[in-house]
Amino acid sequence: GKKHGWGEEIIVRYGDTAHYRGDFRQDKRHGHGIRIWKNWTYVGQWQHGKRHGLGATKFLNGFIYTGTYWENQRYGQGTLTYSDGSIFSGKFREGWPWAGEYRRDGAIIGTYLTGNYTKAENDSSTLMLGIKKAFIVGFCVVLLAGCGSNSTDSGITQGTDTGSFS
Numbered sequence: 500g501k502k503h504g505w506g507e508e509i510i511v512r513y514g515d516t517a518h519y520r521g522d523f524r525q526d527k528r529h530g531h532g533i534r535i536w537k538n539w540t541y542v543g544q545w546q547h548g549k550r551h552g553l554g555a556t557k558f559l560n561g562f563i564y565t566g567t568y569w570e571n572q573r574y575g576q577g578t579l580t581y582s583d584g585s586i587f588s589g590k591f592r593e594g595w596p597w598a599g600e601y602r603r604d605g606a607i608i609g610t611y612l613t614g615n616y617t618k619a620e621n622d623s624s625t626l627m628l629g630i631k632k633a634f635i636v637g638f639c640v641v642l643l644a645g646c647g648s649n650s651t652d653s654g655i656t657q658g659t660d661t662g663s664f665s
Contacts, residue, residue, distance in 0.1 A: 587600070607619050
């Protein structure tokens with residue numbers, strides 16, 4: 500029979516194991532749940548097997564996204580916190596920052612408007628790559644780290660079923 504109601508699921512792909520614990524509807528993740536992969540953990544809402552609604556994802560490289568998802572993509576209001584403590588807060592579209600502010604130590608160091616990044620004049624950083632480019636690099640590292648491993652011990656803090664990270 501099909502999974503329906505609360506349950507658990509283990510998926511093995513390309514040598515990596517993913518665990519899901521939460522609600523199912525007609526054999527798909529639907530409702531509230533937590534999914535743990537080797538390099539990231541998601542806690543939040545699901546719809547028809549996709550991240551959809553409010554949720555939080557913590558990546559092994561230290562990135563944390565909290566906000567809304569639309570069919571598995573960051574979409575709408577959200578906050579992306581980087582491992583160096585810098586933060587983008589604003590709107591996301593198709594998974595990428597769309598409109599909002601990028602801050603480091605409380606100071607605005609750049610803005611996004613209609614998906615275009617503008618570095619603030621007061622930012623003297625020569626290492627700033629822009630959020631989209633930095634996220635792509637970080638995301639690729641997350642995807643490639645530990646390929647072929649069957650371990651679920653990622654060293655990241657696993658989410659709780661309250662929707663937050665400890």
